[in-house]
Amino acid sequence: MKTIFSLINVVIAIAAGALVFLGYVFPDLLGGMRAILLQWAIILAAFALLVGILNLMQAHWRKVTTKQPKAVYSLVVLASLVATLLVTALSGPAGKWSLWIYNNLQVPIEISLLAVLAIVLAYAAARLMRRRMTWYTGMFLVTVLLVLLSTAPLYLIGEVSLLNSLHSLIVDILAVAGARGLLLGVALGTIAAGLRVLMGADRPYGG
Amino acid sequence: MTDILCPVCGKPNPPEAETCQFCQAPLKTSAFTPDFDEESDLPDWLRSLNADQNAFPVTSPAEEPSNVPDWLSSIGGETKEKEQPPSEAPAEPAQEQPDWLTDLTKDQPVEPLSADLPVWLSEQAPAPATPLSDEKQDWTDGWTSGEQAAEQQAEGEPSPSVPAFTFDAFEEPEKPTASESESGDMEGPLSTLPDWVADVTAEESEAEGGEDEAALAPAQLPSWLEAMRPAESDQPSTPTEDLSGASAESSGPLIGLRGVLSAEPINIRMRRAAAYSLKLRVTDEQKQRVALLEQLLADEPKPKALPAAPVITAQYVFRLLIALALLLPVIWAVASNGRLTPLPDASARPGVMAMYNLVERLPADAPVLVAFDYEAGYSGEMDAAASAVLEHLLGRGASLALVSTSATGPALAERFMANLNQQPERVNNPYTNYANLGYIPGGSIGLYSLAKSPRQSLPYDLQGVDVWASGPLSSVNGIADFSLVLVLVSDPETARAWVEQVGPTLRQDGAVLAMVASAQTAPLVQPYFSGNPRQVEALISGLAGGGAYENASASNGPARRVWDAYSLGLVVSVFVILVGTALDVTYKALLPGKKGK
Numbered sequence: 001m002k003t004i005f006s007l008i009n010v011v012i013a014i015a016a017g018a019l020v021f022l023g024y025v026f027p028d029l030l031g032g033m034r035a036i037l038l039q040w041a042i043i044l045a046a047f048a049l050l051v052g053i054l055n056l057m058q059a060h061w062r063k064v065t066t067k068q069p070k071a072v073y074s075l076v077v078l079a080s081l082v083a084t085l086l087v088t089a090l091s092g093p094a095g096k097w098s099l100w101i102y103n104n105l106q107v108p109i110e111i112s113l114l115a116v117l118a119i120v121l122a123y124a125a126a127r128l129m130r131r132r133m134t135w136y137t138g139m140f141l142v143t144v145l146l147v148l149l150s151t152a153p154l155y156l157i158g159e160v161s162l163l164n165s166l167h168s169l170i171v172d173i174l175a176v177a178g179a180r181g182l183l184l185g186v187a188l189g190t191i192a193a194g195l196r197v198l199m200g201a202d203r204p205y206g207g
Numbered sequence: 208m209t210d211i212l213c214p215v216c217g218k219p220n221p222p223e224a225e226t227c228q229f230c231q232a233p234l235k236t237s238a239f240t241p242d243f244d245e246e247s248d249l250p251d252w253l254r255s256l257n258a259d260q261n262a263f264p265v266t267s268p269a270e271e272p273s274n275v276p277d278w279l280s281s282i283g284g285e286t287k288e289k290e291q292p293p294s295e296a297p298a299e300p301a302q303e304q305p306d307w308l309t310d311l312t313k314d315q316p317v318e319p320l321s322a323d324l325p326v327w328l329s330e331q332a333p334a335p336a337t338p339l340s341d342e343k344q345d346w347t348d349g350w351t352s353g354e355q356a357a358e359q360q361a362e363g364e365p366s367p368s369v370p371a372f373t374f375d376a377f378e379e380p381e382k383p384t385a386s387e388s389e390s391g392d393m394e395g396p397l398s399t400l401p402d403w404v405a406d407v408t409a410e411e412s413e414a415e416g417g418e419d420e421a422a423l424a425p426a427q428l429p430s431w432l433e434a435m436r437p438a439e440s441d442q443p444s445t446p447t448e449d450l451s452g453a454s455a456e457s458s459g460p461l462i463g464l465r466g467v468l469s470a471e472p473i474n475i476r477m478r479r480a481a482a483y484s485l486k487l488r489v490t491d492e493q494k495q496r497v498a499l500l501e502q503l504l505a506d507e508p509k510p511k512a513l514p515a516a517p518v519i520t521a522q523y524v525f526r527l528l529i530a531l532a533l534l535l536p537v538i539w540a541v542a543s544n545g546r547l548t549p550l551p552d553a554s555a556r557p558g559v560m561a562m563y564n565l566v567e568r569l570p571a572d573a574p575v576l577v578a579f580d581y582e583a584g585y586s587g588e589m590d591a592a593a594s595a596v597l598e599h600l601l602g603r604g605a606s607l608a609l610v611s612t613s614a615t616g617p618a619l620a621e622r623f624m625a626n627l628n629q630q631p632e633r634v635n636n637p638y639t640n641y642a643n644l645g646y647i648p649g650g651s652i653g654l655y656s657l658a659k660s661p662r663q664s665l666p667y668d669l670q671g672v673d674v675w676a677s678g679p680l681s682s683v684n685g686i687a688d689f690s691l692v693l694v695l696v697s698d699p700e701t702a703r704a705w706v707e708q709v710g711p712t713l714r715q716d717g718a719v720l721a722m723v724a725s726a727q728t729a730p731l732v733q734p735y736f737s738g739n740p741r742q743v744e745a746l747i748s749g750l751a752g753g754g755a756y757e758n759a760s761a762s763n764g765p766a767r768r769v770w771d772a773y774s775l776g777l778v779v780s781v782f783v784i785l786v787g788t789a790l791d792v793t794y795k796a797l798l799p800g801k802k803g804k
Contacts (some may be wrong), residue, residue, distance in 0.1 A: 021479050035659065042649035042656055042664075049614070094621045094643060094669040102583070102618040110482030122780050123464065123529045126787020133795060141788060148781050151726070152751050155774040175730040176737055181735060183703070 010200050017198045057081060146170060217458040324569070523654050529783050536779050540772035541564035548774040550767060551751050553759035558736055560748035562596060562721055563759045565691065565745050571604040572640075573690035574683050576661075578705070579611045579620040585725050590623060591765040592753030593695045593723045594711035598627060599760050600693075606679030610665060612653060612701060617645045617669055642674040654708035658686045687716025694722045700730040706735050721745035723752070 016037055023034025060074035068074075084101055093096045125144060128137055150167030153159045196202035210219035211234050213227035226233055428436075449468035461467050489497075553559045569575070577597065581589045600607065609620040620643050628637035644665040646655040657664045661683065662675045674680050683689060692713060696702045702724060713720050720742070724732045726749030735742040747756055750773055754766040 038652050038656055045650065045652065046648035092669065093617055093645070097619060099621055099625070102615070103622055106615070107583040107586055107622070110582060111587055114584040114587075119530050122533060122783055123526050123787075125527060126525075127786045127791065129788045129791035130794065133792070141784065145781050145784060148777050151749075152754070152770075152774050152777055153548055153551060155548050155771065155778050159555075160553060164555060171473045171730065172733065172737070176733045179731045180734045182710055182731070186703070 006206070009205055010203065013203070013205055014200055015200060017194070021194075021198065055083075143170065212283050212462055214460060214462070217460075220473060329644075382693075408489055479784055524630045525787075529787075532779055533776060536775045537772045540775045543770065543771075544768070545771050546767065548771050550758035550770055551755040553755040556748075556752060556755050558748065559755040559759060561736075562723075562745035562747055563599075563756060564601060565600045565719060565721060566596065569600070569603055569605055569690050572679055573603075574606045574608065574679050574688065575605045575691045576608045576610065576686070576689040576695060577620075577641075578614055578692070578694045578696070579609060579616040579623065580701045580705075581619070581695055581725065582613065583615060583619060585697040586619065586622070588725055588750050589695055589697060589723070590626065591750050591769060592725075592747055592756075593623075594627065594691065594764045595753055595757040595762050595766065596747065596758055597623070598762060598764065599756075600691075601627070601638045601640070604640070605690070608674070608680055609641055609643045610645070610647055611656070612647045612650060612704075614646055617643055621669075640679065642668045642672075642680060643779055644674070644679075645669050651704045651708050654704055658709040658712040661686055685716070686712050687718040689718060692718060692720045694720070696722060696732075697725040697728055699728050702732050706732075706742050710735075714740075714742070719744045723747040725749055726751070 004187075019030060020034050020037055023030040023037075057078065060077050063071045063074040064078065084098075087101060088095070088098045116163075125141065128141060146163070146166050147170055150163035150170075156162075193202065197204070211224065212219055213230060213232055215232040216227060216230040218227065218229045220229075220234055221545045223499055224234055232505060289798055304401055307376065368648050432788060453466035456462050553563065577600075597607070608619070609624075611617055611620060613619075624638060624641060624643075627633060645668065647657055647664060649656065653664065666673060666675065668674050675683065686692070686709060692705075692709065694702065694705050696705070702722060705722075712718075722732055722736075722743050722745070724746065729746065729748035729752075732743060732746055733748075736744075736746040747753060750769070753764070754770050757764045757766045
């Protein structure tokens with residue numbers, strides 16, 4: 001039975017992928033079918049978000065009921081989720097209380113985490129030479145310092161033409177060249193992954 | 208007097224004991240000898256049998272050779288010679304023996320058999336000189352004659368007669384009677400049968416033997432029978448072995464005999480099994496090892512207690528100093544609200560100038576699609592970078608349609624617009640020409656669907672109003688009908704999805720895609736802006752780009768308010784990194800032996 005289900009999954013996935021792909025090649029013939037399949041995928045993605053929320057609730061509820069270590073954090077998650085759902089359902093997603101929760105809880109917490117990240121990165125850069133003192137480490141540190149100094153006008157000094165030139169060299173040439181190569185690699189990887197799914201060699205849907 | 212050794216177990220017993228006190232075996236033959244005191248005690252059938260025996264005494268063939276044919280008498284003679292024990296052969300050596308064998312036989316000393324007998328056997332041997340009592344003489348004549356015949360046979364003389372049976376329990380098997388030798392195959396059964404049955408059987412066999420002998424007529428032997436006649440050389444002529452030097456058996460049934468194979472070899476001699484203690488013998492050293500192993504096994508599941516870390520370490524102090532060095536200048540700059548550092552020059556940034564010109568070219572009431580695709584953690588940077596652009600757009604009278612591919616994007620858009628309306632000049636005149644269309648599910652597929660049919664993908668705003676029916680968005684039927692698509696993005700993957708899914712549709716219809724990206728995303732978006740033709744028409748990178756746009760638009764936005772703190776923080780960060788690197792290099796130079804932490 002499991003083999004039959006796996007076979008059905010493979011057939012559905014390959015057929016849907018092939019129809020969407022051929023819809024791009026023959027838009028007049030299969031464009032309508034491609035649009036329908038894409039609409040189905042959007043609906044499924046929205047429903048998957050709800051399923052994910054339910055799964056999150058179930059997992060943390062299990063931790064609370066089984067009294068696992070640090071279950072108090074799961075209890076906080078469940079309480080926050082239920083409270084936010086109730087407030088958003090009553091006042092609407094753009095309501096006053098919904099925005100209050102977002103502006104006074106979520107945004108400050110996430111910004112604080114990124115602020116801590118900035119301090120940790122500065123500390124790691126300061127201790128980098130103690131970890132590994134090589135020529136590559138030195139080159140990395142020099143590049144970091146140059147980009148930091150040339151990103152904005154210096155305090156009490158303003159623009160420095162030499163630093164602007166170095167910034168253009170690093171960001172507009174070196175970084176763009178690296179980014180282009182990265183994007184080409186991503187494109188080739190996407191094509192390969194799509195072909196593997198179409199041929200059934202890769203089955204992210206299971207089976 | 209010496210002890211009597213048991214013939215079975217070989218253990219000594221007192222001389223007066225009749226049975227072995229260890230194994231209960233009979234020690235003397237008298238124990239088996241029936242006590243017939245008077246003839247009257249015999250049963251009738253036995254008396255008649257005795258009478259018949261006296262009337263018709265059995266004679267051996269040697270006693271009456273005239274009744275036996277010649278050929279049979281000759282066979283009988285040879286058989287008798289064969290049955291002679293080797294020790295008696297030298298007494299009457301065969302005339303046909305070779306000389307060398309005769310000489311060899313002469314050299315062997317003849318010893319009486321009684322000399323080799325053990326003590327216990329000598330005691331049990333019948334005393335030949337002991338006469339029987341008168342009362343027993345009449346009916347035991349036959350026995351006596353039988354014994355005399357056996358003695359005569361032992362001396363090499365033919366026995367005159369063969370007793371039918373004997374009650375004497377002691378009979379030497381080496382000296383069978385003539386009748387037993389002739390009917391050798393009956394010896395086994397007779398030994399196990401009762402005496403009276405053996406008697407009858409012996410008479411029948413003798414009678415049958417007599418009838419067969421009488422029926423045989425003297426004739427010439429056939430050639431095949433002549434061939435079966437034993438050769439003269441097969442006659443026993445082996446010299447007697449001298450057993451005087453052989454060791455005597457000390458135990459078992461052959462105890463006292465010399466020159467015999469031991470019935471109880473040494474290797475299988477019974478002995479008591481060695482007793483092994485069931486208690487495990489463990490030395491002190493082994494006990495110590497076992498205790499150590501048990502202690503190791505007991506301590507294994509226990510978590511090893513970590514040494515108590517000091518509350519204040521050099522690393523902790525260094526980390527705290529870095530945090531204070533970064534935070535204090537930034538806090539001071541924000542609190543002082545100084546404007547000591549000029550904003551970046553927009554002319555030096557092509558992306559900023561392209562954005563500015565793009566907004567300036569937009570017609571009044573132009574529909575603009577704005578995507579809030581960044582997370583709340585990046586709102587400090589993204590709000591400052593995008594505020595000047597959106598304020599410029601709203602100032603130009605553009606109608607904004609706010610969307611997001613992030614679940615928190617709609618709330619972020621509402622927060623952004625609320626912040627814009629909180630400015631002093633907008634308190635009484637807030638921006639209202641925008642519609643928050645909400646969340647686009649499906650990621651890349653949702654973007655593709657939005658590019659093909661925005662009305663179908665997002666039919667209502669967050670309040671549930673159909674914004675497509677009336678107002679500025681009523682003229683929008685496709686994505687290309689928007690005058691500008693502005694994406695506020697902090698994730699490179701999301702930026703790429705917009706370029707790949709929405710960009711082609713926009714370029715096909717002559718629409719424009721612009722981006723405000725965070726500082727970390729800008730390098731990956733830069734190729735789409737630097738290419739020819741551009742897939743991204745305008746690009747603002749981070750807070751510096753937002754400050755440059757404010758500088759170009761001469762606005763007093765959030766970028767200006769935090770610019771001094773931002774610039775000071777960058778300088779302090781560079782200083783901290785330089786100081787830390789110098790300390791590390793110096794530390795390693797002074798202590799070259801310590802590498803790493």
